[in-house]
Amino acid sequence: MHVDDLASPSILVLAPRLEHNLRAMQSACDAAGMELRPHIKTHKLLPIARRQLELGAKGLTCAKLSEAEAMLPSGVREIFLAHSLVDHRQAARIAALCDQLDELRVAVTSEAHAETLITLAAQVGRPLHAMMAIDSGLDREGVRDVASAQRIAARLARAPQVELAGFYTHEGQFYTKPNDQREAGIVRMLTDLRAIRDAIDPALPLWPGSSMTARAIADGHADGVQAVRPGAYVFGDMALSTSTDVMPFADVALEVLATVVDRPTADLALIDAGSKTFSSDRTAAGVSAVAADGRDLSVVRVNEEHGYLRGADVASLQLGERIRFVPAHVCTVVNLTSHVTLIDSDDYVSASWPVDARGCTQ
CATH class of the missing domain: 3.20.20.10 (Alanine racemase)
Incomplete structure (x- = not known):
């Protein structure tokens, strides 16, 4: 796959x-x-x-x-x-x-x-x-x-x-x-x-x-x-890369794959990943995630199932387009999902891992 x-x-x-x-x-x-x-x-x-x-x-x-x-x-x-x-x-x-x-x-x-x-x-x-x-x-x-x-x-x-x-x-x-x-x-x-x-x-x-x-x-x-x-x-995120330069952005090992589901206005796109995917954690500038491929696309607001995309490259987005994002804070992202998908250098799936300690708060 x-x-x-x-x-x-x-x-x-x-x-x-x-x-x-x-x-x-x-x-x-x-x-x-x-x-x-x-x-x-x-x-x-x-x-x-x-x-x-x-x-x-x-x-x-x-x-x-x-x-x-x-x-x-x-x-x-x-x-x-x-x-x-x-x-x-x-x-x-x-x-x-x-x-x-x-x-x-x-x-x-x-x-x-x-x-x-x-x-x-x-x-x-x-x-x-x-x-x-x-x-x-x-x-x-x-x-x-x-x-x-x-x-x-x-x-x-x-x-x-x-x-x-x-x-x-x-x-x-x-x-x-x-x-x-x-x-x-x-x-x-x-x-x-x-x-x-x-x-x-x-x-x-x-x-x-x-x-x-x-x-x-x-x-x-x-x-x-x-x-x-x-x-x-182990994964990195915006907090460790773009915000603090502790690790290179190119070393971040976890990304969120999302789909553009709407373009309500010329400068706003909506994706199918919101707070139930990214959590409510944000950078000091209020950003929940940025595009992993370097495009000027930032998740600047989240509802439960929607992420709000702003940035210079929003105008070129098409409905159905899939984008990979680096989250602001990785720990909460992992805890919100039931499994993660391991992919190789050619973007082929090599494993699906259940999150063994998901929700372990007691």
Whole structure:
């Protein structure tokens, strides 16, 4: 089957670019002497998780228990759950994961959360290895100062079933930082992270996690960093390419195939992919997607089943014409579809992969 035979909208994964992205990140980490523990929240696919592990990933990072459970058939032996676990109803599932893995690491995200995690660990009945979150500027979870980190470490030291195993952060704030300030920002971030870690125990690992910074850390700032946890690098999107220049636009490995279904006015076209395909995520300029072939075509508004196309090349579009788009944010696109279609360099279909962890939010 050729891509022209597919129904639209379809989510296309460009196999050669995917393999390039997977190999490039693993090679960068290997050269830096760092572990790669990729976050699967972007791809949610067992075939990609298996390939990451085959290439040398030390383990996987997941957001929710259901994601971790969905990834077990990949053969993964180490998983980090980078989210605040608090619900006693999850104790049996956490215990089951502990029993099926060589190592399950959980997050401790604040002083208040430390108390809840200790209580939960008693119900799990298994030793839990906890990574302490450090807020590096996103203003989400994580300790804000050394004193708070020291109090959490002291509290965990008194808890028989929770061991402090390291530190992590998610530096998502770099998506909105000016490109020319990124390098200096990474240096400051890592300096601050090391200061907190070293005040507790310099021997404990430090695991930052973002596709915005992973290559930069590997290429010149790996000192004192044991692992990185990028997710979106496998596919890329507008956020990583046109918006921030972290990766070339030509390396983006996921595209949305859509069809022009109407031309209400001379400067507006409608496509059959809306918020149920692209999600509501947009760039700072309000763009949900751009044409992958370089034409001046942008999805500037979405309803559930319609995308609104604007741009200089709208005037040349014909009803029924099919266009491939690069989305603003890839993670939500994958989670909205039931399967992705793998295509080769000649645009022939080589596989259809179900999204194994689709909707895994619990």
